[in-house]
Amino acid sequence: MSTLRGSRRLAVRLARHAALALPGASSPWTEAMRRELAYIADDRAALRWAFGCVLASYKARLAARSGSRTRDALRQAAASGAVMLVIGLAFLENAGGQTEPPRPIPDEPACDAQNTAADTGQMPATGAAGIAPDARRPARRPEASCTDPHSEMRMPLTSEPSRGESQ
Amino acid sequence: MPRKPNNSRQTRTLLAALLDSGLTWRHGYDLSKETGLRSGTLYPLLMRLSEQGLLESRWQEAERPGLPPRHAYRLTASGLALAREQELAAIAAERKEALA
Numbered sequence: 276m277s278t279l280r281g282s283r284r285l286a287v288r289l290a291r292h293a294a295l296a297l298p299g300a301s302s303p304w305t306e307a308m309r310r311e312l313a314y315i316a317d318d319r320a321a322l323r324w325a326f327g328c329v330l331a332s333y334k335a336r337l338a339a340r341s342g343s344r345t346r347d348a349l350r351q352a353a354a355s356g357a358v359m360l361v362i363g364l365a366f367l368e369n370a371g372g373q374t375e376p377p378r379p380i381p382d383e384p385a386c387d388a389q390n391t392a393a394d395t396g397q398m399p400a401t402g403a404a405g406i407a408p409d410a411r412r413p414a415r416r417p418e419a420s421c422t423d424p425h426s427e428m429r430m431p432l433t434s435e436p437s438r439g440e441s442q
Numbered sequence: 443m444p445r446k447p448n449n450s451r452q453t454r455t456l457l458a459a460l461l462d463s464g465l466t467w468r469h470g471y472d473l474s475k476e477t478g479l480r481s482g483t484l485y486p487l488l489m490r491l492s493e494q495g496l497l498e499s500r501w502q503e504a505e506r507p508g509l510p511p512r513h514a515y516r517l518t519a520s521g522l523a524l525a526r527e528q529e530l531a532a533i534a535a536e537r538k539e540a541l542a
C-alpha cells in the first residue's frame with residue numbers, strides 16, 4: 276500500500292468511503308465499484324472513478340432514504356384514513372341512518388301549563404309576574420290529556436262575555 | 443404528466459451499448475468508456491436496471507493473477523426487448539425529423 280502514489284491512494288480511500296456510505300443491501304455494488312478500480316491503469320482516471328463511486332453511493336443512500344420517507348408518509352396516511360373511517364362509521368351507527376334532526380309529531384297533544392294557567396285565571400307556579408286574564412277572550416278548555424278526569428268539575432271557567440257587556 | 447421510466451438520455455445510451463454486446467458480459471469500466479458515462483451516473487443506472495429485472499450480473503474471475511474478481515453485466519430477455527423497442531423508437535424519431 277505504501278508503494279501507491281498519492282492520487283491512487285486517495286482513489287482507494289474514496290472507494291472505501293463509498294463502500295461505507297452505500298446502504299448495506301447494495302454491498303455487491305460497492306464491491307463492484309471498488310474492485311473495478313484495480314483494472315484502471317491511469318491514476319487520474321482511477322481518481323475520477325473513485326469520485327464517481329462516492330457520488331453513486333450517496334445517490335443510492337438518498338434514494339433509499341427518500342423511499343423510506345415515502346413509505347412512512349403512505350403508512351401515516353393509511354392509518355389516518357382508517358381512524359377517520361372508524362369515527363365516521365361510529366357516527367353513522369349512532370345516528371341510526373338519520374340525515375336530519377328529529378321533527379316534533381304534530382298530533383301529539385301538547386301540554387302548556389303556562390297558557391292553561393292564563394286561560395283559567397290562575398297564576399303559574401313558577402311565574403314571578405303573572406299576566407292578567409283577559410276577560411273578553413273566550414276561555415279555552417285545557418287539553419284533556421293535560422288534566423285529570425275530575426278537573427272539569429273543579430276548573431273555574433270564566434263565563435262567556437255577553438253582547439251587552441261588550442257594548 | 444408522469445415521466446416515462448428508463449427514457450433518459452443516459453439510460454438509452456447504456457441500453458444501446460448493452461444491446462450491441464448482446465449476450466456478452468460487460469464490465470463497469472468498459473461500459474463507462476464506451477458510453478462516456480461516469481461511474482457516479484453509470485452505477486445508479488445499473489442498480490436500477492438490475493432492480494427492475496432488466497439487467498443480470500455475476501462475478502467473474504480475473505483473467506490475470508493478482509487482480510480481484512470483477513462484476514459483469516448483460517441485459518436479460520426483458521432488458522433486450524426494452525432496448526430494441528427504444529432503438530426502434532429512436533430510429534422512427536430520426537426519420538420523422540428528417541422528413542420534417
